[in-house]
Amino acid sequence: MSKLSERIRANRDGRERQSIEVEEWGEEGTPLQLYFGPVTGRDIDRVQRKHNDFLTNPTMASMVDMIIIKAEDAEGEKLFTIEDKQVLLGEPISTIGNVFGAVFNATSIEEQEKN
Numbered sequence: 836m837s838k839l840s841e842r843i844r845a846n847r848d849g850r851e852r853q854s855i856e857v858e859e860w861g862e863e864g865t866p867l868q869l870y871f872g873p874v875t876g877r878d879i880d881r882v883q884r885k886h887n888d889f890l891t892n893p894t895m896a897s898m899v900d901m902i903i904i905k906a907e908d909a910e911g912e913k914l915f916t917i918e919d920k921q922v923l924l925g926e927p928i929s930t931i932g933n934v935f936g937a938v939f940n941a942t943s944i945e946e947q948e949k950n
Contacts, residue, residue, distance in 0.1 A: 852870045852871060852872050852907070852911075853870070853871055853872075853937070853941045854868050854869060854870045854871070855868075855869050855871075855933070855934060855937040855938075856868055856869075857869050857930070857933075857934060859926070859927070859930050860930075868908075868909065869906050869907075869914065869934065870906075870907045870908065870909060870911070871905040871906060871907060871937075871938045871941065872905065872907075873941060874901070874905065874938065874939055874941070878901065878904055878905065881900075881904060882897055882900050882901050882904070885897070885900060886900070893935075895924060895928065895931055896920075896924065898931055898932070898935040899920055899923045899924055899931060899935075900920070901935060901938060901939060902915065902923065902931070902934055902935055902938060903915040903916070903917060903919065903920060903923070905938045906934075906938070
């Protein structure tokens with residue numbers, strides 16, 4: 836591995852995760868805090884293997900696949916597996932859209948501070 840690749844990897848490992856509160860998925864009046872890192876080229880490739888036109892025509896199934904790939908708890912553990920896909924597809928489109936939008940369009944902390 837080149838020195839540049841090592842530096843890129845080190846910078847990537849230092850990126851902060853973002854989060855979104857999902858009221859609909861919480862417990863006892865407390866929303867679920869869903870965490871996620873930035874969407875990477877690898878994530879896009881994984882989704883596009885199943886959904887060829889994901890970037891130009893995302894479907895509910897492709898959005899749910901991205902949520903499954905990215906969603907984590909506070910400790911960085913995956914919240915969902917592929918077995919959860921049908922349950923997630925049964926959620927209102929507004930919920931899927933809000934979570935997907937937060938994950939896919941996340942801005943870095945630095946970008947948020949500029950605004």
